[in-house]
């Protein structure tokens with residue numbers, strides 16, 4: 001990692017004169033609540049403005065089960081998004097530095113060197129990231145710099161929820177009914193028309209953008225792992241533009257939203273479900289924007305149960321965000337959210353490394369599971385139907401600790417989102433919200449029902 005040091009010509013720290021913006025899972029300019037707040041603040045103070053993204057060292061580690069934390073397809077997707085975002089930022093007069101470094105050490109250093117008054121960022125909900133925020137706030141405080149966290153990954157702000165977080169319903173349906181009745185998704189924000197200038201010191205220092213190095217490194221990894229398989233549902237491309245084009249394809253150009261409820265359990269091709277999840281996970285698309293686009297579609301073209309169902313699914317996503325935030329570290333523990341029910345909770349199977357490895361390679365002998373795992377490995381994506389089945393199979397048929405599977409998904413999924421991933425895994429393992437001892441899928445029956453002609457299995461196993 002390059003060491004970054006700034007030297008000030010007069011040898012003194014500038015007093016508060018820079019506002020820092022830390023991009024995290026909010027890689028967009030449209031409907032960007034944190035960025036809008038940050039720019040407003042910088043302009044009011046007459047501050048210079050620097051935007052940063054950190055490719056974090058913790059992502060390069062393995063989890064306690066040996067799973068890599070970030071796989072090549074997601075890394076590529078993020079880097080493509082950053083490439084586009086950087087150009088957009090520069091067009092508006094700003095500067096985005098992508099650093100291969102730890103924000104916990106680098107943001108305080110930048111704050112010190114540049115006289116940072118505030119670091120603005122979008123709030124995360126998962127345990128590791130919220131702890132990172134707390135540690136960062138403490139370190140920044142040493143330099144008299146504040147961390148301003150904004151809700152930006154969710155449909156609602158915490159204060160808009162019709163219940164206190166401690167009273168978050170245990171069951172999705174109760175959550176959905178309450179928010180549908182009493183909460184409103186806020187108005188959309190425009191893209192900024194201009195971004196304040198960066199501090200000039202960054203151009204005379206060794207703080208250099210490391211995007212090109214990262215792209216080179218991950219390109220090499222891609223060469224050795226293999227490019228995304230063309231059998232993929234779609235070849236998701238990073239960046240807000242591709243995400244917006246995907247919405248145009250699904251809603252406005254092909255009206256697929258009108259039949260979504262009937263097709264959403266499909267397995268093959270670009271039409272059965274929206275495929276918005278990779279862009280949502282890194283924030284290249286705003287969930288509020290998608291929400292409002294469904295309403296606009298209903299106002300201008302047609303409203304039916306399918307158009308509503310996209311919002312219904314966005315509310316599942318929303319629910320898992322608040323579950324993760326409310327339960328903190330419990331979501332990542334063996335018994336998940338059911339600590340007080342431990343006696344009734346299902347016995348955790350012995351983590352059989354052999355079973356697990358066969359599952360990861362798509363070599364269990366269950367053709368439906370194997371086809372789905374091949375798709376995941378070769379594309380970074382799997383349908384919701386597939387995810388439910390392979391997760392259930394690992395936990396309930398093979399008796400493997402659900403966290404191994406969740407960690408494997410974390411590494412492979414292009415749309416990995418901590419709350420959605422760990423929340424869904426815990427749910428299927430029977431230790432999440434609405435806990436039930438046996439949330440088991442009959443994978444043979446599911447294959448018969450959703451792949452009756454065996455086309456999906458043939459696609460991936462031949």
Ligand SMILES: Cc1cc2nc3c(=O)[nH]c(=O)nc-3n(C[C@H](O)[C@H](O)[C@H](O)COP(=O)(O)OP(=O)(O)OC[C@H]3O[C@@H](n4cnc5c(N)ncnc54)[C@H](O)[C@@H]3O)c2cc1C
Nearest residue numbers: 273274275276277313317384387388415416417420421424
């Ligand atoms: C074991 C398991 C792990 C999962 N891991 C992730 C993950 O890491 N990241 C992720 O985004 N989704 C995850 N999901 C949820 C879901 O499978 C994907 O969001 C969905 O398949 C993405 O495809 P799509 O965008 O075409 O979804 P669509 O069917 O078109 O749905 C529209 C949007 O609604 C949201 N959504 C739909 N279903 C769910 C759900 N069950 N939970 C949360 N949000 C949902 C997503 O944001 C999705 O993009 C997981 C599900 C399971 C069963």
